[in-house]
Amino acid sequence: xxxxxxxxxxxxxxxxxxxxxxxxxxxxxxxxxxxxxxxxxxxxxxxxxxxxxxxxxxxxxxxxxxxxxxxxxxxxxxxxxxxxxxxxxxxxxxxxxxxxxxxxxxxxxxxxxxxxxxxxxxxxxxxxxxxxxxxxxxxxxxxxxxxxxxxxxxxxxxxxxxxxxxxxxxxxxxxxxxxxxxxxxxxxxxxxxxxxxxxxxxxxxxxxxxxxxxxxxxxxxxxxxxxxxxxxxxxxxxxxxxxxxxxxxxxxxxxxxxxxxxxxxxxxxxxxxxxxxxxxxxxxxxxxxxxxxxxxxxxxxxxxxxxxxxxxxxxxxxxxxxxxxxxx
Ligand SMILES: Cc1cc2nc3c(=O)[nH]c(=O)nc-3n(C[C@H](O)[C@H](O)[C@H](O)COP(=O)(O)O)c2cc1C
Numbered sequence: 001x002x003x004x005x006x007x008x009x010x011x012x013x014x015x016x017x018x019x020x021x022x023x024x025x026x027x028x029x030x031x032x033x034x035x036x037x038x039x040x041x042x043x044x045x046x047x048x049x050x051x052x053x054x055x056x057x058x059x060x061x062x063x064x065x066x067x068x069x070x071x072x073x074x075x076x077x078x079x080x081x082x083x084x085x086x087x088x089x090x091x092x093x094x095x096x097x098x099x100x101x102x103x104x105x106x107x108x109x110x111x112x113x114x115x116x117x118x119x120x121x122x123x124x125x126x127x128x129x130x131x132x133x134x135x136x137x138x139x140x141x142x143x144x145x146x147x148x149x150x151x152x153x154x155x156x157x158x159x160x161x162x163x164x165x166x167x168x169x170x171x172x173x174x175x176x177x178x179x180x181x182x183x184x185x186x187x188x189x190x191x192x193x194x195x196x197x198x199x200x201x202x203x204x205x206x207x208x209x210x211x212x213x214x215x216x217x218x219x220x221x222x223x224x225x226x227x228x229x230x231x232x233x234x235x236x237x238x239x240x241x242x243x244x245x246x247x248x249x250x251x252x253x254x255x256x257x258x259x260x261x262x263x264x265x266x267x268x269x270x271x272x273x274x275x276x277x278x279x280x281x282x283x284x285x286x287x288x289x290x291x292x293x294x295x296x297x298x299x300x301x302x303x304x305x306x307x308x309x310x311x312x313x314x315x316x317x318x319x320x321x322x323x324x325x326x327x328x
Contacts (some may be wrong), residue, residue: 002288003295004281006040008239008262009128009165009190011101013040016256016296017277017284020243020264021046021105021130021169024274028093033274035100038281040262043130044094046107047087047121052114055084084117088124095125103128103167108154109135115157122162131158131189132169132196148180152187159188167191167241171198172224181236192232193241193264194225216267221245226258230314233259233304249283259301 004015019025019034021043031042087104094102104126106118118129133151151168158166168189174180181192197217204211222245229240242255243264252263269276293299301307305314312318 002285002293004038004040004284006261006296006300008041008101008241009167011041011127011165013101013262014038015040015281016260016262017252017281018043018103018241018262018264019269019274019277020266021132022266022270024266024269026090028090028097030274031094031102032097034269034277035098037275037278039100039277041101041103041127042094042098043103043105043264044087044090044126046105046132047084047117049106049108049110049112049114051087052084052117053112084120088120091121091124091126101127103130105130105132105169106158107132107134109133110150111153111157115154116161118158118161122164126164128165128167128191129158129162130167130169130191130193131155134169134171134196134198136198144175148174148183151180152183155184155189156187165190167193167239169193169196169243171196172228173198177228178232178235181232181238185236185238189238191239191241191261192236193243194228194232195244197221197244216271217245217247219245219247219251222247222251222255225260226254227314229255229260230258230304230308233301234306249280249287252280252284253287256296256300257303259304261300 006013006016015038017039019031019039019042022045024030025042026045034042091102091104102125104121106129108114108131121129131154133154137147155166155168166189168184168191170180170192172195184192199212199214201210201212225242225244229242232240239261240259241262241264242260246252246255246263246265247268255263265277265280288294305311
């Protein structure tokens with residue numbers, strides 16, 4: 001019988017399948033169901049820096065101020081106004097209800113007085129903290145270097161405030177992702193989550209106005225994290241978590257082969273229900289049994305760029321080859 005246990009940021013997990021931060025990880029019943037169907041850990045829905053900062057003022061004002069620079073933040077806010085106090089209660093309830101690690105999530109884009117709030121989350125019992133660096137940088141006067149320094153400052157600030165391990169959830173939009181990842185690790189990150197999924201605004205032709213919808217991911221989107229996990233495995237001193245487009249056991253196994261320690265799932269569980277995690281776990285076990293693997297460590301990272309016979313498959317060479325082979 002295959003052993004699915006793994007280690008992520010020093011935490012022992014019974015399985016590499018993680019319920020991603022989402023509307024599902026808002027309710028303790030869903031967290032319990034995830035544990036019951038094979039989750040190795042859960043990431044709670046995010047608390048936004050805007051929510052913490054607005055706790056003393058009015059949330060509406062803060063949302064209005066932020067909506068231009070971070071429009072997607074609005075779509076993640078639950079209709080009821082959950083503040084920092086309720087968030088701590090969620091962390092406590094999750095800790096009391098579960099045996100698997102509870103990872104809290106902070107969604108932020110700039111350092112601020114909210115940073116110290118991470119300590120409260122630690123005090124409420126979170127085993128780890130996921131920091132979702134989510135910003136839409138549209139100011140031509142601000143360079144990529146400045147933005148990256150700001151991200152490093154956020155992580156260093158949180159690292160100084162807490163002892164629990166910190167994972168950083170990143171967007172794929174960096175000129176040099178390995179460089180940024182290493183900077184964040186130097187600032188204290190022990191895990192890198194690849195990737196956050198940006199929600200892109202659409203345009204309504206009826207209303208002649210932008211409008212945003214919360215679309216679920218498709219399995220094709222998993223190729224982007226797959227490439228970068230394959231490239232970063234062994235190149236950053238952090239545990240890698242895959243996020244985006246993992247919808248089944250095959251998708252999870254590919255990320256593990258590329259070098260992921262854990263695989264986060266949101267859309268597939270929103271679509272199929274939390275018990276679907278059990279189907280994914282059973283599929284991983286079945287594949288491992290068929291291939292004669294008794295532990296994940298036997299194959300984790302064996303298809304990362306450093307391990308494969310053709311490292312060019314992860315880089316430009318593959319693109320050049322594929323484009324030149326097209327002869328329609
Ligand atoms: C309904 C919903 C709510 C989400 N809320 C959050 C959130 O609060 N914080 C966060 O970091 N990610 C959030 N996400 C993003 C997921 O954690 C995940 O990164 C993304 O959906 C890609 O993974 P998937 O393809 O498995 O859905 C949310 C996703 C969904 C579908």
